[in-house]
Amino acid sequence: MEKRESLWDRCLKQGISRRNFIKSCVTLTSLMGLSTECLTKVVEAAEAKPLPVVIWIHGHECTGCDESFIRSASPLAGDLVLSQIDLEYDHLLSAACGEPFERHLDETIQKYKGQYILAVEGAVSTKDNGIFCMSGGHTFTHLLQKAAKDAAAIIAYGTCAVAGGIQAASPNPTGSSGISMFTGGAPVINVPGCPPIPEVMTGVVMHVALFGTPPPLDGNGRPKQFYGNRIHDTCYRRPFFDAGLFAENYDDAGAKAGWCLYKLGCRGPETYNSCGNLRWYQGMSYPIQSGAACIGCSNPHFWDEGSFSDRLPKYDKIGDADKIGIGLGVLTTAGVAAHAVASVVQKSKRDIEEVENGGAGE
Amino acid sequence: MKEVKRKEYYLFSPFLRIFHWIMVAMIVILFVTGLLIAKPVQVMTPEPTYTLTSMDLVRDIHFVAAFIFCASFILRIYGFIINKGDRLFPRVWEGHFYEETVDVALHYMLIKPHHASFLRNPLARCSYAALYALVLVEVLTGFAMYYMNDPNSTGAFLFGWVNTVLGGEMMTHLIHHYVAWGIILFAIGHVYMVIRAEFMEGESEVSSMFAGSKILAHTPKDANELE
């Protein structure tokens, strides 16, 4: 069998200096959320480990995750695809197409059985035997099952692959769901987000590539280093929340002053993501920083949890839970008051009857 | 007026009674602060630095009340262990429980003039069991939100699964909020029922949660539960 290159081998080939190689290792170490002591481990892995073969497939989705991915700055997405991983198959980024391309997929799966990383974007559509999402003449479900069977690890990129995403929104006409029911035994790393942050996408695949194992995961299968905190607990507007200073409208003085967006429906208090600390596009900004409330895009059913601009969902004309609650409270109070009156009237009637019957009532 | 011979039944241990009143106070505090958390009220001062509202304080009061509430269950459980009168829960495994429930329900629907005498009637037993179930939901969802500020903590290990089971932490917030209203609806009905029993049926209900005893005219059907 041919000897597969490591990252260092490839640097040598491309004339990249040792200094630059070590520099990228430092970047990778910090990006993967590892302590500086782990740098030697990262360097050793980058020197010795063959570049990982990656098969990247796309299901029911908008490919927005790719748009995010190609904007990764450290590592640069281009570097990653061209020199840090062996991307053998990708619906979107490949120049090849058609019959030979599909054959290449089968060959890759055969050749690297049990060694390749499978990256999946997009949901599985399950209704009507999955005909809503086809590729290469087969349903996506078929492709996913085929590719997942021999994968060393599977990365579910984006909320679609993790939980079904937008196409799973009620009434979910295509029966879309996350991929985890179709992947068999291989470990699945959930990287939710709509889309996930670019550096999170590259960071996760590099972790699997260098260490051969998934990064430490939380109870929902998400890498702890990127999904270990709620936005709310890392948000720079948090002091305004604690002080009770809220924007009430997107165009009021509070919004201008940069106060907390809680009352505008911000989902930061229940959303796990790195927007608050890593931020987007080389740490430039993130939605809340640019003045928009978080919509909780990395939560499994964020699209079906009420209006994005209200904390409590409104039920048509009746209003939200507090309105309904007050209504029911008034009704209950009126009900017990009526019951009290009726009871008293009934009792006094019976008492009179009792007296008339000479107290023989009881 | 007819002379009625009454007999005193000692039911509630002091532990249950103290627990009950701690619970009443904490539910009120939790409900008010909870609504304020969901919809904060802003009191604007000319200079925001000196704002008079503090979400932090409101949340802290909610959390302290939650811990006191949970701690007070030690009293409830101790009472349950040492005193038979503290164990008046629905005896769904006893056949006559169901007829009696219907009987009592008919009485409260103003169809039957009387229902048999009970230490605690089966309908009331059901309503208290239901209230404790609602409280359990609040405790589980409450701590699930509370401890997830550090998903690696022991608290998150104990309660974090609630968020997954409910399908996301936003659902936890909503269910916590809706069930809070459920508890208030129970409270309205409950307060009415105990006051009604006190005055209409002369069953010294309200006082029983202070003095511990009910003074009943008829021998209650469930008197055997005290033996």
Ligand code: HEM
């Ligand atoms: C006993 C344990 C309880 C704990 C640990 C607890 C904890 C919490 C937490 C962590 C929050 C979220 C605060 C935030 O988003 O900043 C909350 C909100 C709330 N709590 Fe509780 N709570 C408890 C009991 C109750 C009870 C008994 C009631 C009402 C009777 C209640 C009513 C509320 C309400 C209405 C909210 C607002 C929910 C929302 O829309 O986000 N809580 N509570």
Ligand code: HEM
């Ligand atoms: C001023 C208001 C209240 C009064 C006078 C009151 C009075 C009483 C009385 C007399 C009992 C004993 C009933 C019996 O055994 O038949 C009782 C039991 C109970 N009450 Fe209240 N109550 C009040 C408010 C509340 C509130 C706000 C709650 C909770 C939301 C509550 C929850 C309960 C529960 C759970 C029990 C059953 C105790 C047990 O055996 O575990 N009460 N209350």
Ligand code: SF4
């Ligand atoms: S803007 Fe959102 S995430 Fe930031 S503090 Fe306010 S509620 Fe929390």
Ligand code: SF4
């Ligand atoms: S701030 Fe919220 S909605 Fe926006 S990208 Fe981050 S997690 Fe998604």
